[in-house]
């Protein structure tokens with residue numbers, strides 16, 4: 205009796221110590237729980253541009269070698285199809301319709317003093333740093349400015365100071381880089397000079413990798429890995445390519461010349477006839493006035509930018525190897541959303557089709573077997589997953605799922621459907637293994653798209669108006685209502 209009382213007291217004391225642990229010491233539940241996190245994110249990168257995801261023309265040997273040692277997810281979705289809300293979502297652990305961050309603001313006012321993903325590591329004693337764009341920054345505007353994102357949110361930017369021990373910007377010349385440039389968008393007579401902004405511009409640049417933002421980002425990341433190898437770190441490395449402008453040192457363009465050799469996706473007659481108005485993307489071959497030559501050059505320019513970004517990823521991975529910390533570091537590679545390269549004659553992001561809503565996702569954890577996982581996962585899962593892997597208590601309030609079990613058994617499934625939004629179009633996506641359900645307005649009043657993804661993987665035939673599909677449409681409409689209700693039931697008031 206006396207002994208068990210003592211055991212109980214001791215256990216209570218232990219529990220007390222665990223729960224009273226201060227910010228000096230990471231909360232741990234196993235011996236290897238002080239693993240570092242190296243989070244690498246590219247901007248506007250579609251998985252289809254990577255050779256490890258099957259691209260035959262654009263070679264990405266560095267991302268491929270990470271994929272070869274990690275788990276590559278084939279059905280990974282972002283939670284919003286453009287930078288601002290996507291990044292605010294996975295960095296806070298809340299869906300966009302929980303925080304209300306549907307544009308380019310900092311999520312901090314919405315979350316109060318709750319910890320963000322990097323902040324959880326920082327508060328536990330990790331060195332937490334970002335290099336370049338992690339929360340939203342305008343590209344190219346913000347990068348020309350100084351890479352600090354001050355071009356948004358009344359010049360306060362969308363970054364969150366409390367997330368980081370240190371933060372570093374990577375200004376670059378972007379579209380002003382010296383070299384051979386052409387504006388492809390809105391320039392049918394070819395008279396427009398090279399311009400800035402969110403515009404399709406290709407620049408085959410003079411000079412080396414370090415002229416540009418991503419070269420500087422890689423160099424800073426390499427330096428930080430060397431400096432901080434002896435203590436736990438959460439290092440977030442944000443590359444801005446292949447976001448427009450498609451600018452890179454000219455040697456990266458060589459495999460994609462002449463541009464006329466680049467292939468375009470098939471053009472389907474009447475492809476737009478069954479797409480509701482908000483489903484026609486904000487950038488199309490038509491409204492961008494891009495003829496076939498320009499479209500093929502856009503693909504080549506995008507691939508060159510991807511190749512350049514991949515080379516920078518390689519430098520960071522090499523530095524991790526050299527530091528001796530590779531066996532103690534979780535490495536994640538992803539993008540904030542995908543990108544259209546001419547599918548449906550759509551370009552860029554915002555659309556809720558797979559090209560824009562799917563993201564590449566590779567998670568490499570020391571000691572785990574390489575794998576390919578087809579489970580539906582979301583970027584919002586990264587916060588709870590790394591929390592689990594590093595021995596933190598997963599905060600109950602956050603809305604993603606711990607997908608770490610998939611790293612041991614890739615045949616597992618963690619959710620019935622992926623959820624993603626395009627607030628600019630009041631668009632909502634529910635995507636499962638059978639259907640892609642796209643609703644404009646929560647009640648579908650601005651249109652619905654429904655694709656049988658088994659029979660129609662490229663989403664050419666919208667069957668939402670087929671009378672035989674009424675039950676399916678009704679089922680997904682109900683699922684969407686329930687999903688939004690569950691997202692809005694949160695601790696943010």
Ligand SMILES: [Ca+2]
Nearest residue numbers: 247248287540
């Ligand atoms: Ca982006």
